[in-house]
Amino acid sequence: MTPSPSWSRRAVVTVGAASAGALALAPALLSGSASARTARVLSTARAGTLGLLTDPFLQAPTADGVSVVWMTEYAGARHTLLVGEAVEALTDAQLVSAATGTPPAGIRAFAATSFRLSRVVEDAASNVADKPTTMTPREVHRHEAVATGLGARTPYRIVSTDGGAFAASGTFELAPAPKPGQDLTIMLTSDHQAMVNTPANLALAKATLGTIDAVFLAGDLVNVPDRASEWFDDTRGSGFFPALQGRGGRVSTGGRSYAGGEIVQSAVLYPSIGNHEVQGRVDGLTALNLNNCVPVEIAERRYEQVKASVNPGGDPAIKAQWLEDNSWSTTTYEEIFSLPEDSPGGKRYYATTVGDVRLVSLFSTRIWRGTNANTLPADRTVVSRYQESAAALPDPMAQGYGEFVFESLAAGSEQYEWLKEELASEAFQGAAIKVVVLHEGPQGLGDNVMPVFAEPDRIETRDAAGALTSVRYEYHPRDNMLLHDLQPLLEEAGTDLVLNGHSHLWNRFRSASGTNWLETSNTGNTYGAFDSLSSRTRPLPPAPWNADNYLALGNPGGLEPILPTVAPFLNPDGVPLPFVQSNDLCVFTALDTGTRTVTSWVYDVRQPDTAPWVLDEFTIGRGATNLTAHAVITGTDGVRIAGTVRSETAATGTVVLTAEGRELARATVTGGVFSVTLPAGLLDVGTHAVGLAFPRTRTHLATSMTLAVTVPDPDAVVVPPAPAAPARAVVTARVLKVLRSRVRVAIRVDVPRGHATGRVEIRRGDGTLVRRATLRRGRATVNVPRRKLRAAGQTTLRVVYPGTASVARSVGTVTFRLGRR
Known part of the structure; x- marks a missing residue:
């Protein structure tokens, strides 16, 4: 892909292109925006001789408090949270004294409760200094202290002691739950998975956004959830917590090392479960396997056959553990995070309020399997999404059951009925901004949206004796529960933004109801976009599979992808692309609740000294103001810029136009429409990032956008454009x-x-x-x-x-x- 600044000097005026340097300072970062806030500078240096497995991170805020969580590799004696303006200046002796019950004046101490994570291990595939040869339990202790009586953002540190030694974190800030109307910067992300460019993505996000108040993370936090090092200390330098706490250190594909961003020490993390948070079977194994899951009902059948030997006393706890170890588990994810537990699914799906945002996090994922599909049963040697291997047929526990769904979202399912009730609640309907986060969504150009999100249709053949001779799976578009059940429910409830991950790319859609669908998970290992402009096609199964069930190209959800509003990339023929698919481009996104603006930035790790630039920007939420604009060259070589400013009603006010740090003009908005002509010579020949800003009025929120305007050289010889390359069938x-x-x-x-x-x-x-x-x-x-x-x-x-x-x-x-x- 070619970035769209190459549009410069084309003899037309176009929307979308501008230099990276200009866009890095685009209106999304105007002074006063939530995105431009910066926190006070505090020392992040640790103290003491003991180690900490993580810095503290924030969870579960309340009206006057917040939970602080951290991890150690030892049980320790005491674990304490210290809160107060003076915590940064405490000496080692004062830190230990405060942690053991005598805090200095002005410092409040909160004792932590602790437990050991029950399932984490290391194995031969772990990236650790001392690699075991078999699956070996890892000692990880979780500590959680709940601060109360909070008002504004306040410095804090945590202290852990063990015998005569101690460890203390650096100094960070915490705050209670944000109030309605409070401007927030919320980072939108997913699919970190210890990937090579994840630390670069997070480092640039933190440097660009400044203060981040919350993180909405749409699943796939790690690769294998019961492998402790992927969360805490992967030696590649891109583990989950190190990258989100600025303590990683991995060389990107561009050759520069990045530590990640100091984010979740002072921002509350709200995750959802992806397929990589679901651990496969572990019973009797020597190595972790993410994808050897089987449905719980299959494990239950096997349990009935073996219960006399594995649980002769009929202990319910032993039965539950056996079923978990022989089907699939989200226990490690649930033990790490403090999340609402009042849904039928407990922490697996939940709803909460974050300032003006009502957030719903869903458990929307299925097992991932490969694409092997063999026409002849005798040739089926691999378990995949489409088939069982011939060798697996005699043993139900050896089969894969296709890409089965872990927790249904079909109409009538427990999760669907809970969601239906939540969407009708006063908390959701009364929210200024309604956001749903889930790992797999109904819309997308990626590889992983195919096959459709449906329960696999199992097609068996048997011989005359009734023995199983083949199994294959079809996925019928009519059974796509995300498209036919979930999407209408979200749209009818007035959902503003649906954030998903899973396919590792950037693309965006908007339905007629006004719901925006966004995936922004480009952290360095894209699975590609499958669009007529992408030069890729999805692999399709051969006969006897029904070709009508599968798409080689396009979005099975049916919506047309939206071109980035600021700086789309171009294909080699100069055609703008409605996606970002690259292993060298990091895309990060933030929601500014003050302006109701969702902004996506791009950073090219191959050009590490070039600042991130704005790719796309749009507004959401009740009362959000939408600004549109286009430009044309006038007959006198001036530039006419016209557009609209609307929310539910037409706006009245003024649009301020700027470029290269200077004001160009002001346009009066009447009845939601504006127009202004920049005289010839005001803009030099070339491409300019023209900022348009509409200040807040009594009836409309502020909004802004960037318009790329190319001024042609009147003396240049116009070369006819080369004919467009033919499309691909x-x-x-x-x-x-x-x-x-x-x-x-x-x-x-x-x-x-x-x-x-x-x-x-x-x-x-x-x-x-x-x-x-x-x-x-x-x-x-x-x-x-x-x-x-x-x-x-x-x-x-x-x-x-x-x-x-x-x-x-x-x-x-x-x-x-x-x-x-």
């Missing part, structure tokens, strides 16, 4: 039936827009033409005479779409086995 074919005299083949040709037309050719593998067919709405069904095919055995047909003036030639293949006639 995707040809798929599947065998419907092999008959005695013919083979019936279904053909589908997908093109970026509309339906493919014309004819396709069906050729043998050696190129010999055997049939032609006419496409109707991009599809055709054709009978291929067996006499034109080769002898019995494996046969491959090539389906050739010749293309059109705007769509390139493309070829698909289908392979099948011909029996003897």
Whole structure:
């Protein structure tokens, strides 16, 4: 991908391009914005001779308090939270004295409660200094102190003692729950997974945003949740807490090392569960395996067979532990975080209020499996999302059960019914901003939105004796519970923003109801976008799978992706892209509740001295003001900029236009519409980031945006643009039936827009033409005479779409086995 600043000097005025340096100081960071706030400078240096596994992090704020959590590798004697303006200046002796019951004047002490995490281990795949050869328990102790009586942001430290030694954290700030109307900066993120560029992403986010009040994290915090080092001290320098606390240290793909950002020591973290927070089976194993989960009901059947030996006394606790160890577990995630527990799912899904935001966090994920799909049962050697291996068929506990859903969100399910009640509540309906966070969402261009989010349809074959001979899985679009059950519920409730992760890219959508759908999880290992502009196609299963159930390109949710409003990237042909898919680009995003603005920044680790620039900006929430603008060159070489300013009603006021640190003009807004002409010469030839800012009025909130304006050189020779590269077609074919005299083949040709037309050719593998067919709405069904095919055995047909003036030639293949006639 090419960043859109390359649009400069094009002989048109365009929206979207500006230099990185200019955009780093775009209106989203104007003075007074929540995004521009900076905290006081405090010393983060630790004290004492004992170690801390993490710095403290904030959880569960209340009207006058907040929980502070930290981890150690020892049980210790006392663990204490110290709060007060003078904590930074305490000597070692005063720290120990305060922690053991005698705090100095002006310092308040709060004792912590502690327990040992029950499931964390290290194994041969751990990134630790002393790597074990087998799964080995890791001693990790969690400490939580609850501060009360808080008002404004206040400095704090934590102290842990053990015998005559102690450890004390550096100094950070805490605060009670924000009040309605309080301006907040909330970081929106997901899919950290100890990836190579995660520390760079978080370091630049912290440096750009300044004070961060909360973090909404849409799942996949780590890779393997019961592996302790991925949370606390992965030697690669990108563990979860080190990266979010500025104590990591990993070299990015651009060659520079980043420590991450000092964020969650002073910002409350609100996570949701991704598939990487769900631990697979551990019973009897020597190494952790994320993806060997089976449904709980399968484990329950096995338990009934073995309970006499594993639990002869019928102890309910032993049964529960056996089922967890032999199905799947979210216990480590639940032990680490202090989250609301009043839903039927406990900490797995919850709702809470963060200032003006009502936040709902859902448990929306399923097991991830590979894409192997073999037509012949005998060839199925791998368990995948589409099939069981032949070797796994005799043992139900060895099977994978496709990409089964951990906790249903289908209408009528327990989580759905809870959500329905929450969305109708006064807390949700009365909130100025309504946000839902979940790992897998209904909209997206990524790889992981396919197959659709549906319970796998298990298709079995058996022999005459009833023995299982094959299992494969279909995923029917009609059963997509996120699209058909969840999305209408969220839209009808007036949800403003749905944040998801899972596919490791940036893309955004907006439904007719006004709900915004955003994934912004680009931290250095993208799985790609699958759009007509992305030069990628998703792998599709062959026959006998139903090709109508799967999409090689596009969004199965049906919404069109939105181009970034400020600086979209371009493909090699200069076409703006509605996504970011790169292992070298870090995208980070924040919600400014004061302006109701969601802003996404981009940072290129290959250009580490270039500041992050704004990619996209939009407004959400009740009362949010939407600002739009476009620019054209006038006949006298001036620039006319016009647009609209609206919320639920048309705005009246003034739009201030600036560029390169100077005011260009002011435009009067009347009836929600404005227009102003910049005279020729006010802007030099080239591309300029023109800032438009609408100050807050009595009836409308402030808003801003950046408009890229390219002023052409009137003396330049205009070179006609090169013809656009033809679009790409995707040809798929599947065998419907092999008959005695013919083979019936279904053909589908997908093109970026509309339906493919014309004819396709069906050729043998050696190129010999055997049939032609006419496409109707991009599809055709054709009978291929067996006499034109080769002898019995494996046969491959090539389906050739010749293309059109705007769509390139493309070829698909289908392979099948011909029996003897």
